[in-house]
Amino acid sequence: MLPSAARRVVSTDRTVRRTRPPATAAVLTTLPVVLLTALLTAFLTALPAMLPGTLPGVAARADGQGGPGAAGHRTAGGGGAEADGARAAGAAGTRAPKRAGAIVSLTFDDGDATHPAVARTLERHGMRGTFYVNTGTVGRERKLTRRGLAAIARAGHEIGGHTLTHLRLPELSAAEQRAQICDDRRKLVAWGYRPATLAYPFGSVDARAEAAARRCGYDAARDVGGLREFSCPACPAADTLPPRDRHAIRTASSVGPDTPLRRLKQQVFDAEKSGGVLPLVFHRVCEGCGDYSASPKLLEDFLGWLATRESHGTVVLPLGEAVGARYRPLPRGE
């Protein structure tokens, strides 16, 4: 159907040209083409600005996945992708947020043995997530191996810090906090990663722990809680872009075995209305394997649905890219 229809259009055009005097025909046929090209160029140039959050987000994703080989052990956001992520974040936050959709960040805590399979599930849906790792437990039973961690990073996901051994930071002395956060980050860097964001264990954080995260060179850090849910109907549906406090980025409570799919969908719907970033917190992903587990089916169903929200301006980005976090070397003496 299409090719023959196209041919018909072409031949009609030729017929018209032949019936006109040559000079007039040249003007009459080239002028509309020139005008049309100019209009089209103007429209395409303006399009990203008209659709904040969509096109820049897609561009950032393409950049991040540009060099899977070159990515090596680095995090998803090489310089370019991070910069694009920041621009997308800024645009979505400042311009017409009601039409911008939301940035959803899928985060997975504790360096669990189920995470390489989780990463592959995300990849099947064309998404990249953030994996928060405790370097002190890598290689232990039910935890990620170094090889598993490297595979996740190679596929373009973000690797972030989650402290050495997962203690409650506010209960520690300043020296212990620094050891938990800085030594963990130092180890990730020694392993070849570029951690730009941290997740506080148990979402347990106070002003001292935030200051320690900054001192250890983290450009942003994720809390747990603070966004809208059953227990807090008046809380905001998403954190702002840029976040209200980039070293205590808010989330809904973490996903557990009893979390229904409709709750996750509602959180995305609400975030789309307000605009901003919606980080979702997962731990283990396996069937009936504990209080902090989500079933593989829930994740699969949710991601399948989430992918369709792109037409509503919603994009999925690793948290570091969503908030424009940059990798900074560990400060001297920390």
Ligand SMILES: [Zn+2]
């Ligand atoms: Zn944790």
